[in-house]
Every structure is written in structure tokens, then in C-alpha cells.
Amino acid sequence: MACLFRSLTKTLIQQLHNQQKIGTCLPLAGRKISIANPLSHFRRTYISEMRKAAFEGNILRLLRNEIQCELERSPPDRPVTRFRSFTVDDRPGEQWISLKRKFGEREDIKVEVTMFDGAAPALNSGGGAGGGTGEDVQLHITLIVNISKGEDDVLEITCSAWPDTIEIKRLLIRSNNKAPAQPYDGPEFKKLDDELQDILYEFLEARGINDELAVFLHGYIKNKGKTEFIRWMETVKSFVEKKK
Incomplete structure (x- = not known):
């Protein structure tokens, strides 16, 4: 690389020397070429390009290593497309x-599920919080259950999915037509009568929204997290590799 730099510098000096000879017949005001400035500009451009190439090369190296590490250590599984009656x-x-699933002849059920969006201390065998080791944490997933019967109104139930249990947080009737600016969305679920709470849990249980689904979702989302992380790194790598 040093030989290439010296060769290019020598060529540039020779070209400037020749141009100076030609320019001796011109008035002083017309001589706009100097030896120092083009060489300085060349060096700055060369160094800038070298730094950029080294920086991008380092990013690509780290990304490739991380992708390979993830694929070798714990590769994600191919996502399933069905669970019980759900697609x-x-x-x-x-x-x-x-x-999504059908229930009976009239009900269409759609469940929107987040990736992990929270956590809480896990309870130990004595009913107290864990010791904070990092493993004593249970991750949280939000479920939004929409149940329709071919009409304009939809029953919307917001739930929390913990590692092995479903917890109802709130329910309301949502209209697909123009809704009020500030609709009343009902009380907190825990403020309802205990018997009514039990019946609503049975209502969801009959439709497959139950603790078994919570276990499935936690496994699925954990696997999706790996897949999305690798996809994100691949996308960043492709952007850095892209030529102008």
C-alpha cells in the first residue's frame, strides 16, 4: 500500500510540474494550480477512505461473528403454523x-400477541419473590383477544400471558363504526364480582384462551426473539455492505 501511495504521489507531482511549465506563458492571475493543495487534498481523501473502510470492515466482522455464534449456539426453530384449533x-x-380460529358457527376469534413486553419477579416455592439472580424473573406477554359474531361490535379482552397462566386485565365492547372520542371502557377486571370473573375465565377457556396457550406462546415468542435478532443483524450487515 505504501508503494502505491508513493507511486500516485510521484505521478501527481509530475503532472503538476508539466502543468506549471505550460502555465508559464499565462498571466500570474491565471495560474490557479499549486503543488501543495492538491497533494494535501489527496492525502486527506486517501486517509478518510481508509478510515471508513476499516470502520465498516470492523462492523461487518463483528456482525458476521455474532450471526455465526447465534446460529451455532442456539439456532431458532422453524416457526409452527398451527396450535390446537388456532392458525x-x-x-x-x-x-x-x-x-385465528372459528368457534361454533358464528364466532370469529383473533388474538394479537406481543413479543415479551415486561417482566416481574417470580414467586419461589414459599410464595415470596425470588432472590434476584436473573433467573427468578417471569416474562410477560400481552394478548388482545377480539371475538366477533359477524356484526359491527367486537368483544375485546386484554389479557396478560405469564409463563404458565392467563390473566384477564380488561374487557370492553368495541364498535367498528365511528366510536365516541372518549368511550367508557369498563372497570378493571379485578373489580368485578368474583363469580363473574370466574365465568369469564370459563368463557375464554372454552375458546382455547387458557394456561396451555400461555405455555405455547412463551416458547413461540422466545424462538421468534432469536429469529428476529438474527434477521436484524443480517439487515444491518446488508446495509453496510451496500455500495453507493
Whole structure:
């Protein structure tokens, strides 16, 4: 590389020397070429390009190593497309998945599921919080269950999915028509009568929204997290590799 730099410098000096000879017949005001400035500009451009190439090369090296490490250490599984009566839409590149099913002759059920969006201390065997080791944490997933019967109104139930249980947070009737600016969305679920709470859990249980689904979703989202992380790194790598 040093030989190439010296060769290019020598060529540039020779060209400038020849141009100076030609320019001796011109008035002083017409001589706009100097030896120092073009060489300085050449060096700055050369160094800038070298730094940019080294920086991009380092990014690519780290990304390739991380991708290879993830694929060798714990490669993601191929996502399943069905769970019990639900069809599963993975929605690649998004932080959501969707589950759909029919229930009976009239009900259409759609469940929108987030990736992990929270956590809470896990309870130990004595009923208290864990010791904070990093493993004593249970991750949280939000579920939005929409149940329609071919009409304008939709029953919307927001749930929390913990590693092995479903917890109802709120329910309301949502209209597909023009809604009020500030609709009343009902009380918090825990403020309802205990018997009514139990019946609503049975209502969801009959439609497959249950603790078994929570276990499935936690496994699925964990796998999706790996897939999306590798996809994100591949996208960044492709952008850095792209030529102007």
C-alpha cells in the first residue's frame, strides 16, 4: 500500500510540474494550480477512505461473528403454523404475531400477541419473590383477544400471558363504526364480582384462551426473539455492505 501511495504521489507531482511549465506563458492571475493543495487534498481523501473502510470492515466482522455464534449456539426453530384449533401468523419483522380460529358457527376469534413486553419477579416455592439472580424473573406477554359474531361490535379482552397462566386485565365492547372520542371502557377486571370473573375465565377457556396457550406462546415468542435478532443483524450487515 505504501508503494502505491508513493507511486500516485510521484505521478501527481509530475503532472503538476508539466502543468506549471505550460502555465508559464499565462498571466500570474491565471495560474490557479499549486503543488501543495492538491497533494494535501489527496492525502486527506486517501486517509478518510481508509478510515471508513476499516470502520465498516470492523462492523461487518463483528456482525458476521455474532450471526455465526447465534446460529451455532442456539439456532431458532422453524416457526409452527398451527396450535390446537388456532392458525398462527408469525408476521416476520414485526413485534406481533396473530392467532385465528372459528368457534361454533358464528364466532370469529383473533388474538394479537406481543413479543415479551415486561417482566416481574417470580414467586419461589414459599410464595415470596425470588432472590434476584436473573433467573427468578417471569416474562410477560400481552394478548388482545377480539371475538366477533359477524356484526359491527367486537368483544375485546386484554389479557396478560405469564409463563404458565392467563390473566384477564380488561374487557370492553368495541364498535367498528365511528366510536365516541372518549368511550367508557369498563372497570378493571379485578373489580368485578368474583363469580363473574370466574365465568369469564370459563368463557375464554372454552375458546382455547387458557394456561396451555400461555405455555405455547412463551416458547413461540422466545424462538421468534432469536429469529428476529438474527434477521436484524443480517439487515444491518446488508446495509453496510451496500455500495453507493
